[in-house]
Amino acid sequence: MKTQLLILACSSFILFGCNKNTTSQQTKDSTETQAASATATIDPDRQQLMDELAEYKDNPDIPPVQEKLARAYYEMLKTGGGDLEEIRGFISELQDTEQATVEQAAQETPSANEQFEIRLSAKPLPDATAHYAATIINRLEITSLNDASTSITSVKVNRGNCPVGGGENYKNMQYGTVAEIIIRCDARQVREVTLTTASGEYTYNFNGQ
Known part of the structure; x- marks a missing residue:
């Protein structure tokens, strides 16, 4: 009889312990699930x-x-x-x-934009005489309107269809400096001039007058 009671008591203790561990683990899992859900x-x-x-x-x-x-x-x-x-x-x-x-x-x-004033001129050579027809030189007169020194590195007239000759005063131009560029077409035919400097490219349009 005592042996049976002892066996019954041990069984109850083991069962209770298992149930307690199971309940504790379930509670822990539930808490972690809720926390994860709240975070997500x-x-x-x-x-x-x-x-x-x-x-x-x-x-x-x-x-x-x-x-x-x-x-x-x-x-x-x-x-x-x-x-x-x-x-x-x-x-x-x-x-x-x-x-x-x-x-x-x-x-x-500072703005990279530079400003120039461009005029077209057609002037005869100063040594023309009455015995020979005057040779007309067509030029671009480019005036710098920039406070900072600037240099013209390229000149394109009529998108390259009007050849460009030599020039002067187009390097290290100060405000008011006038560069003269010879062009090999009639100044009256000029419709577009594109200047290039170290700061960018600038295109000017004319109406041919």
Whole structure:
């Protein structure tokens, strides 16, 4: 009889222990599942803020304090914390600062555009006499309107259909310097002149008058 009671008691103890372990494991699994579900499900507003903060939280181009704060806000949103309006305000400040920096850089960068004034001339050689027909020289007179020194590296007339000869004063032109370029076609036929410098290419159109 005692042996049967002892066996029954041991069986109850083992069964109770197994049930306890099973219940404990189930509780643990349930907790982990809920936590994983909470982490995986992020409110759309929070997700949008996280996406906007992603470009700032590891950005060395912004001040270290702002970078650190962006990283902190990102982690808050990730875990479901943080004041959304406060974070929106922070992002707005970052964007305003970024825009101001871009505008300032644009103002500080000098324009690459240069300005020239072009006139066409057709003048006879100064040694022409009454016994010979005067030789007409057709020229481009190019006046620099740039404060900085500039040099013309190429001249194209009528898209290359009017040959260009020699010239003078077209290097290291200061404001008001006039370069004279000989062209081998009638000045009245010129419709387009393209100048090239180290800063770019500039095209001027004429009406032929």
